[in-house]
Amino acid sequence: MEEYKDSNSYKKIYEQVENLGLVDHINQLDEEGYTVIPPELVAPIEFHDRIRKAVADVHEKRTGQRIDPRTFETAQLYEEDRPINGHWNILPEDSVFQEVVMNPTALAMAKYLCGNSVLLSDINCMLKQKNETLTHPLHTDQHGTPPPLPPYAQVCNVTWTLTDYKKGDGLTAIVPKSHLRERYPLPEESNFLSEDAPVKAIAIEADAGSLIVWHGKTWHGSWPRENAGLRVNLILVFTRVYMRQIQDFKNMFPKEILDRHPKEFAHLIGANAMYPFEEGKPPTQEQNAHMMNAGYNPWA
Numbered sequence: 001m002e003e004y005k006d007s008n009s010y011k012k013i014y015e016q017v018e019n020l021g022l023v024d025h026i027n028q029l030d031e032e033g034y035t036v037i038p039p040e041l042v043a044p045i046e047f048h049d050r051i052r053k054a055v056a057d058v059h060e061k062r063t064g065q066r067i068d069p070r071t072f073e074t075a076q077l078y079e080e081d082r083p084i085n086g087h088w089n090i091l092p093e094d095s096v097f098q099e100v101v102m103n104p105t106a107l108a109m110a111k112y113l114c115g116n117s118v119l120l121s122d123i124n125c126m127l128k129q130k131n132e133t134l135t136h137p138l139h140t141d142q143h144g145t146p147p148p149l150p151p152y153a154q155v156c157n158v159t160w161t162l163t164d165y166k167k168g169d170g171l172t173a174i175v176p177k178s179h180l181r182e183r184y185p186l187p188e189e190s191n192f193l194s195e196d197a198p199v200k201a202i203a204i205e206a207d208a209g210s211l212i213v214w215h216g217k218t219w220h221g222s223w224p225r226e227n228a229g230l231r232v233n234l235i236l237v238f239t240r241v242y243m244r245q246i247q248d249f250k251n252m253f254p255k256e257i258l259d260r261h262p263k264e265f266a267h268l269i270g271a272n273a274m275y276p277f278e279e280g281k282p283p284t285q286e287q288n289a290h291m292m293n294a295g296y297n298p299w300a
Contacts, residue, residue: 009299033179033218039209054094083131110238113156117290121237122246128231136222137190147183155216160234165206170225173201178219
Protein backbone atom coordinates (compact mmCIF):
# COMPACT_ATOMS: atom_id res chain seq x y z
CA MET A 1 0.00 0.00 0.00
CA GLU A 2 2.86 2.38 0.77
CA GLU A 3 3.95 2.57 -2.86
CA TYR A 4 0.64 4.22 -3.81
CA LYS A 5 0.88 7.03 -1.27
CA ASP A 6 2.82 9.19 -3.72
CA SER A 7 -0.19 9.24 -6.04
CA ASN A 8 -2.56 12.14 -6.66
CA SER A 9 -5.44 9.93 -5.52
CA TYR A 10 -3.89 9.47 -2.07
CA LYS A 11 -2.81 13.10 -1.79
CA LYS A 12 -6.36 14.27 -2.56
CA ILE A 13 -7.76 12.19 0.29
CA TYR A 14 -4.96 13.05 2.69
CA GLU A 15 -5.48 16.77 2.10
CA GLN A 16 -9.16 16.39 3.03
CA VAL A 17 -8.25 14.36 6.10
CA GLU A 18 -5.64 16.90 7.19
CA ASN A 19 -7.98 19.87 6.72
CA LEU A 20 -10.60 18.16 8.88
CA GLY A 21 -8.13 17.37 11.69
CA LEU A 22 -8.41 13.61 11.17
CA VAL A 23 -4.78 12.55 10.64
CA ASP A 24 -4.52 10.84 14.03
CA HIS A 25 -7.73 8.96 13.25
CA ILE A 26 -6.53 7.49 9.96
CA ASN A 27 -3.31 6.47 11.71
CA GLN A 28 -5.35 4.65 14.35
CA LEU A 29 -7.44 3.03 11.62
CA ASP A 30 -4.27 1.67 10.03
CA GLU A 31 -2.78 0.46 13.31
CA GLU A 32 -5.80 -0.70 15.32
CA GLY A 33 -8.51 -1.21 12.69
CA TYR A 34 -10.91 1.32 14.23
CA THR A 35 -11.16 4.88 15.54
CA VAL A 36 -13.60 7.10 17.44
CA ILE A 37 -14.08 10.65 16.13
CA PRO A 38 -15.50 13.11 18.70
CA PRO A 39 -18.67 15.15 17.99
CA GLU A 40 -16.82 18.44 17.56
CA LEU A 41 -15.12 17.03 14.44
CA VAL A 42 -18.38 15.67 13.00
CA ALA A 43 -21.34 18.09 12.98
CA PRO A 44 -23.11 20.80 15.02
CA ILE A 45 -25.53 19.73 17.75
CA GLU A 46 -28.45 21.17 15.74
CA PHE A 47 -27.73 18.73 12.92
CA HIS A 48 -27.49 15.90 15.43
CA ASP A 49 -30.97 16.83 16.72
CA ARG A 50 -32.38 16.75 13.18
CA ILE A 51 -31.05 13.21 12.74
CA ARG A 52 -32.61 12.04 16.02
CA LYS A 53 -36.00 13.44 14.97
CA ALA A 54 -35.75 11.78 11.54
CA VAL A 55 -34.93 8.43 13.15
CA ALA A 56 -37.95 8.77 15.45
CA ASP A 57 -40.09 9.54 12.39
CA VAL A 58 -38.84 6.45 10.53
CA HIS A 59 -39.44 4.26 13.57
CA GLU A 60 -43.00 5.55 13.89
CA LYS A 61 -43.72 5.11 10.19
CA ARG A 62 -42.48 1.52 10.17
CA THR A 63 -43.69 0.29 13.57
CA GLY A 64 -46.48 2.63 14.64
CA GLN A 65 -44.61 3.53 17.84
CA ARG A 66 -43.91 7.21 18.41
CA ILE A 67 -40.86 7.91 20.56
CA ASP A 68 -39.97 11.47 21.45
CA PRO A 69 -36.33 11.78 20.28
CA ARG A 70 -35.62 13.79 23.44
CA THR A 71 -36.40 10.65 25.47
CA PHE A 72 -34.39 7.99 23.61
CA GLU A 73 -32.27 7.49 26.73
CA THR A 74 -35.29 6.47 28.85
CA ALA A 75 -37.69 4.96 26.28
CA GLN A 76 -38.25 1.32 25.38
CA LEU A 77 -39.59 -0.53 22.35
CA TYR A 78 -43.20 -1.72 22.16
CA GLU A 79 -41.93 -5.28 21.92
CA GLU A 80 -40.33 -5.65 25.35
CA ASP A 81 -38.68 -8.99 24.55
CA ARG A 82 -37.06 -7.73 21.35
CA PRO A 83 -33.41 -6.75 21.85
CA ILE A 84 -33.06 -4.52 18.81
CA ASN A 85 -35.13 -2.92 16.07
CA GLY A 86 -33.29 -2.08 12.87
CA HIS A 87 -34.57 0.00 9.97
CA TRP A 88 -32.71 -0.50 6.69
CA ASN A 89 -32.77 1.62 3.53
CA ILE A 90 -33.65 4.91 5.20
CA LEU A 91 -31.84 7.13 2.67
CA PRO A 92 -35.07 8.05 0.81
CA GLU A 93 -37.02 8.64 4.03
CA ASP A 94 -35.70 12.09 4.93
CA SER A 95 -33.39 14.61 3.29
CA VAL A 96 -31.28 14.76 6.46
CA PHE A 97 -30.08 11.20 5.80
CA GLN A 98 -28.92 12.35 2.37
CA GLU A 99 -26.99 15.13 4.09
CA VAL A 100 -25.53 12.60 6.53
CA VAL A 101 -23.90 10.48 3.82
CA MET A 102 -22.32 13.63 2.38
CA ASN A 103 -20.93 14.70 5.76
CA PRO A 104 -17.30 15.69 5.10
CA THR A 105 -15.86 13.77 8.07
CA ALA A 106 -17.76 10.56 7.36
CA LEU A 107 -16.97 10.77 3.66
CA ALA A 108 -13.27 11.46 4.23
CA MET A 109 -12.96 8.32 6.35
CA ALA A 110 -14.88 6.26 3.80
CA LYS A 111 -12.62 7.49 1.00
CA TYR A 112 -9.51 6.78 3.03
CA LEU A 113 -10.55 3.14 3.41
CA CYS A 114 -12.32 2.54 0.07
CA GLY A 115 -10.90 5.12 -2.33
CA ASN A 116 -12.17 8.29 -4.00
CA SER A 117 -14.60 6.16 -6.01
CA VAL A 118 -16.30 4.82 -2.86
CA LEU A 119 -19.99 3.87 -3.00
CA LEU A 120 -22.65 4.01 -0.32
CA SER A 121 -24.00 0.50 0.19
CA ASP A 122 -26.72 1.37 2.71
CA ILE A 123 -27.64 3.59 5.64
CA ASN A 124 -29.75 2.18 8.46
CA CYS A 125 -30.64 2.98 12.05
CA MET A 126 -30.70 0.69 15.08
CA LEU A 127 -32.62 1.07 18.33
CA LYS A 128 -31.33 -1.30 21.00
CA GLN A 129 -32.89 -1.92 24.42
CA LYS A 130 -32.15 -3.89 27.58
CA ASN A 131 -31.95 -7.59 26.75
CA GLU A 132 -29.49 -10.41 27.45
CA THR A 133 -29.41 -11.64 23.85
CA LEU A 134 -26.07 -11.51 22.02
CA THR A 135 -27.34 -10.01 18.79
CA HIS A 136 -23.96 -9.49 17.14
CA PRO A 137 -21.18 -12.03 17.74
CA LEU A 138 -17.78 -11.32 16.23
CA HIS A 139 -17.78 -10.92 12.45
CA THR A 140 -16.35 -8.71 9.72
CA ASP A 141 -18.30 -6.61 7.23
CA GLN A 142 -16.56 -8.03 4.16
CA HIS A 143 -18.99 -10.91 3.79
CA GLY A 144 -18.12 -13.53 1.21
CA THR A 145 -14.52 -12.46 0.65
CA PRO A 146 -12.38 -15.62 0.90
CA PRO A 147 -9.07 -15.62 2.79
CA PRO A 148 -6.50 -14.30 2.58
CA LEU A 149 -8.30 -10.94 2.59
CA PRO A 150 -6.68 -8.18 0.51
CA PRO A 151 -4.41 -5.65 2.25
CA TYR A 152 -6.93 -2.84 1.62
CA ALA A 153 -10.48 -2.45 2.94
CA GLN A 154 -13.38 -3.42 0.71
CA VAL A 155 -15.92 -2.06 3.17
CA CYS A 156 -15.97 0.84 5.63
CA ASN A 157 -18.41 1.01 8.54
CA VAL A 158 -19.21 4.46 9.95
CA THR A 159 -21.46 4.27 13.01
CA TRP A 160 -22.95 7.62 14.00
CA THR A 161 -23.86 7.53 17.69
CA LEU A 162 -27.17 9.27 18.44
CA THR A 163 -27.04 8.47 22.17
CA ASP A 164 -24.10 8.15 24.52
CA TYR A 165 -22.18 4.88 24.39
CA LYS A 166 -21.27 4.22 28.03
CA LYS A 167 -20.82 1.10 30.17
CA GLY A 168 -23.92 -1.10 30.04
CA ASP A 169 -25.36 0.64 26.99
CA GLY A 170 -24.85 -2.26 24.59
CA LEU A 171 -21.50 -1.08 23.30
CA THR A 172 -19.74 -1.95 20.08
CA ALA A 173 -17.16 -4.70 20.62
CA ILE A 174 -13.88 -4.42 18.72
CA VAL A 175 -10.88 -6.74 18.51
CA PRO A 176 -7.95 -4.33 18.01
CA LYS A 177 -5.56 -5.17 15.16
CA SER A 178 -7.83 -8.01 13.99
CA HIS A 179 -7.90 -6.47 10.50
CA LEU A 180 -4.29 -7.63 10.20
CA ARG A 181 -5.33 -11.29 10.50
CA GLU A 182 -6.78 -11.09 6.98
CA ARG A 183 -9.53 -13.63 7.61
CA TYR A 184 -13.05 -13.94 8.99
CA PRO A 185 -13.40 -15.11 12.62
CA LEU A 186 -14.06 -18.84 12.89
CA PRO A 187 -17.37 -20.04 14.41
CA GLU A 188 -15.61 -21.02 17.64
CA GLU A 189 -14.11 -17.50 17.86
CA SER A 190 -17.36 -15.56 17.45
CA ASN A 191 -18.79 -15.61 20.99
CA PHE A 192 -16.55 -13.12 22.77
CA LEU A 193 -18.76 -13.23 25.89
CA SER A 194 -18.13 -16.84 26.84
CA GLU A 195 -15.78 -17.45 29.78
CA ASP A 196 -13.42 -19.51 27.66
CA ALA A 197 -13.61 -17.23 24.63
CA PRO A 198 -10.42 -17.62 22.57
CA VAL A 199 -10.75 -14.03 21.33
CA LYS A 200 -11.46 -11.11 23.65
CA ALA A 201 -12.95 -7.80 22.52
CA ILE A 202 -12.85 -4.31 24.02
CA ALA A 203 -15.90 -2.09 24.56
CA ILE A 204 -15.99 1.19 22.63
CA GLU A 205 -17.30 4.16 24.60
CA ALA A 206 -18.26 7.38 22.82
CA ASP A 207 -20.28 10.54 23.34
CA ALA A 208 -23.49 11.07 21.40
CA GLY A 209 -22.66 12.61 18.03
CA SER A 210 -19.40 10.70 17.62
CA LEU A 211 -18.40 8.52 14.69
CA ILE A 212 -17.08 5.02 15.36
CA VAL A 213 -15.27 3.98 12.19
CA TRP A 214 -13.80 0.59 11.44
CA HIS A 215 -12.04 -1.28 8.67
CA GLY A 216 -14.03 -3.85 6.71
CA LYS A 217 -11.68 -6.58 7.96
CA THR A 218 -11.96 -5.64 11.64
CA TRP A 219 -13.56 -8.24 13.91
CA HIS A 220 -16.42 -6.63 15.78
CA GLY A 221 -19.71 -7.34 17.49
CA SER A 222 -21.95 -5.80 20.14
CA TRP A 223 -22.53 -6.29 23.85
CA PRO A 224 -26.11 -6.83 25.08
CA ARG A 225 -27.61 -3.70 26.61
CA GLU A 226 -27.84 -3.84 30.40
CA ASN A 227 -29.22 -0.37 31.08
CA ALA A 228 -32.76 0.93 30.71
CA GLY A 229 -33.49 3.19 27.74
CA LEU A 230 -32.36 2.89 24.12
CA ARG A 231 -29.00 2.94 22.38
CA VAL A 232 -29.66 4.60 19.03
CA ASN A 233 -27.34 4.96 16.05
CA LEU A 234 -27.02 5.36 12.32
CA ILE A 235 -24.89 2.86 10.42
CA LEU A 236 -23.36 3.99 7.15
CA VAL A 237 -21.95 1.13 5.09
CA PHE A 238 -19.54 2.16 2.34
CA THR A 239 -17.97 -0.16 -0.22
CA ARG A 240 -15.53 -0.18 -3.08
CA VAL A 241 -16.80 0.76 -6.51
CA TYR A 242 -16.60 -2.78 -7.90
CA MET A 243 -18.72 -4.35 -5.15
CA ARG A 244 -22.49 -4.86 -5.15
CA GLN A 245 -24.39 -2.39 -2.98
CA ILE A 246 -26.88 -3.59 -0.37
CA GLN A 247 -29.52 -1.25 -1.82
CA ASP A 248 -30.37 -0.52 -5.45
CA PHE A 249 -30.11 3.24 -5.08
CA LYS A 250 -29.58 3.62 -8.83
CA ASN A 251 -33.26 2.94 -9.48
CA MET A 252 -34.54 4.57 -6.30
CA PHE A 253 -33.87 8.28 -6.76
CA PRO A 254 -35.50 10.38 -9.52
CA LYS A 255 -33.51 13.05 -11.30
CA GLU A 256 -35.19 15.90 -9.38
CA ILE A 257 -33.77 14.58 -6.10
CA LEU A 258 -30.31 14.05 -7.58
CA ASP A 259 -30.36 17.63 -8.87
CA ARG A 260 -30.73 18.93 -5.30
CA HIS A 261 -27.35 17.53 -4.33
CA PRO A 262 -23.75 17.98 -5.50
CA LYS A 263 -22.75 15.77 -8.42
CA GLU A 264 -20.77 13.58 -6.03
CA PHE A 265 -24.02 12.39 -4.40
CA ALA A 266 -25.12 10.71 -7.65
CA HIS A 267 -21.82 8.84 -7.84
CA LEU A 268 -21.88 7.95 -4.14
CA ILE A 269 -25.23 6.16 -4.46
CA GLY A 270 -24.21 4.48 -7.73
CA ALA A 271 -26.62 6.43 -9.94
CA ASN A 272 -23.99 6.59 -12.70
CA ALA A 273 -22.43 3.18 -12.01
CA MET A 274 -20.78 1.21 -14.77
CA TYR A 275 -22.79 -1.93 -14.01
CA PRO A 276 -25.34 -3.24 -14.69
CA PHE A 277 -25.59 -2.13 -18.33
CA GLU A 278 -28.74 -0.14 -19.04
CA GLU A 279 -30.86 -1.69 -21.80
CA GLY A 280 -27.95 -3.98 -22.58
CA LYS A 281 -25.75 -1.12 -23.80
CA PRO A 282 -22.14 -0.50 -22.65
CA PRO A 283 -21.66 2.50 -20.32
CA THR A 284 -20.43 5.91 -21.38
CA GLN A 285 -16.81 6.86 -20.83
CA GLU A 286 -17.88 8.99 -17.83
CA GLN A 287 -19.71 6.03 -16.27
CA ASN A 288 -16.68 3.88 -16.97
CA ALA A 289 -14.10 6.21 -15.41
CA HIS A 290 -14.49 5.51 -11.68
CA MET A 291 -14.40 1.74 -12.11
CA MET A 292 -11.43 1.70 -14.47
CA ASN A 293 -9.35 4.18 -12.41
CA ALA A 294 -9.92 2.11 -9.27
CA GLY A 295 -8.07 -0.74 -10.92
CA TYR A 296 -4.80 1.18 -10.78
CA ASN A 297 -4.69 2.52 -7.23
CA PRO A 298 -6.36 1.54 -3.93
CA TRP A 299 -7.11 5.20 -3.22
CA ALA A 300 -8.50 5.99 -6.70
